[in-house]
Amino acid sequence: MFDLTGKCALITxxxxxxxxxxxxxxxxxxxxxxxxGTREAPLQExxxxxxxxxxxxxxxxxxxxxxxxxxxxAIEAMGAVDILVNNAGITRDNLFMRMSDEEWQSVLNVNLxxxxxxxxxVMRGMMKSRWGRIVNISSIVGATGNPxxxxxxxxxxxxxxMGKSLAYEVASRGITVxxxxxxxxxxxxxxxxxxxxxxxINVQIPAARMGTPEEIAAAVLYLASPEAxxxxxxxxxxNGGMAML
Amino acid sequence: MSDVAERVKKIxxxxxxxxxxxxxxxxxxxxxxxxxxxxxxxxxxxxxxxFGIEIPDDAAETIQTFGDATKFIxxxxx
Numbered sequence: 001m002f003d004l005t006g007k008c009a010l011i012t013x014x015x016x017x018x019x020x021x022x023x024x025x026x027x028x029x030x031x032x033x034x035x036x037g038t039r040e041a042p043l044q045e046x047x048x049x050x051x052x053x054x055x056x057x058x059x060x061x062x063x064x065x066x067x068x069x070x071x072x073x074a075i076e077a078m079g080a081v082d083i084l085v086n087n088a089g090i091t092r093d094n095l096f097m098r099m100s101d102e103e104w105q106s107v108l109n110v111n112l113x114x115x116x117x118x119x120x121x122v123m124r125g126m127m128k129s130r131w132g133r134i135v136n137i138s139s140i141v142g143a144t145g146n147p148x149x150x151x152x153x154x155x156x157x158x159x160x161x162m163g164k165s166l167a168y169e170v171a172s173r174g175i176t177v178x179x180x181x182x183x184x185x186x187x188x189x190x191x192x193x194x195x196x197x198x199x200x201i202n203v204q205i206p207a208a209r210m211g212t213p214e215e216i217a218a219a220v221l222y223l224a225s226p227e228a229x230x231x232x233x234x235x236x237x238x239n240g241g242m243a244m245l
Numbered sequence: 246m247s248d249v250a251e252r253v254k255k256i257x258x259x260x261x262x263x264x265x266x267x268x269x270x271x272x273x274x275x276x277x278x279x280x281x282x283x284x285x286x287x288x289x290x291x292x293x294x295x296f297g298i299e300i301p302d303d304a305a306e307t308i309q310t311f312g313d314a315t316k317f318i319x320x321x322x323x
Contacts (some may be wrong), residue, residue, distance in 0.1 A: 127286075169283060170283070173283070
C-alpha cells in the first residue's frame, strides 16, 4: 500500500519541520523528491540524508518569477511532477486593525498565490499523464479563524476553496486535489512558545498534546498515494480533535 | 487538404474520439464534436506540442472550430 515508486514529488517548504518530514515520508514510499525552500543549507542536508532520488530546488516563493520557474526546474531535475505538495507558508501576525497592506499581501502571495501558480505549472504534465496528486497544506486556522491571523487564515481558507474548484475541473483526468489541515504541530515554530503557552494550547486539544510532523506526513502520503484516487476536494483535518470538522 | 489540416484533424480525432468525417471546417469542438471546456484546453496543448508553437490564452479562446485551429496554426507557423 501507498507505494510511490516511479513517482516524482515536488515539496515546497521542505526546509521546515513539517515539509522535511513530508519529503522523508514520500521518499521512503519510493518517490523521487524535489526539495524546495528558501534556505538552501537545510535542503542540502536533507538531500544528503535521503541519498538517491532527492533534488534540491531552492526557490523564494515571494518572488513570483522564481515561482513561475520552479515547476520547469523540477521537471528538468526529475523528469516530471506527479505529486505537488504546497507546504510552504509564512506568517505575519498582527491584530486586524493594525495589519498593514504589506503584511496582508505578503502572506497571501506566498501562501496562496504561489500555490496557485505551482498548481498551474504542474497541471499540463499531470493532464497529459492522466495522473496527478496535489496536496495543499492548509491549517485548522483556515476553518476556525484565529485572532491576529486574518491574513494567514484567509490564505489557508483560500487554499481549500481553490483546491476544491480545481478538483472539480481535473477529476476526470485522474488528478486529485486535496488539503491537509494541521492543528498545533510541534515544530521549530511552536518551540518558541513558553511552557505556559503550550499548556494553554494543550487543554484545548482532546488528544492533550501537540501533533508531530510525522502525523502530518502520513496524511499527505495517503492523499498522494494511488489508493486515494477516489478522494478529491477533501480536507483531512489532523488536529487531535481540536476542531471536529 | 493541407498538411497542417491533416495533422490537426488527427489530433482532434484521437483526442475527442470522433469520426474523421465529422471534423469539417465549421465543426465546433464543443457544440459538434462533444468536447468539454477542459478538452479544448487539452487540444490547444496538443496543437502547441505538435507544431512547436505557443498559443496564448486569449488566442486559445478564439479557437472554437476545426477551421479556427488550422487558420491560427497556419498563421502562427508561417
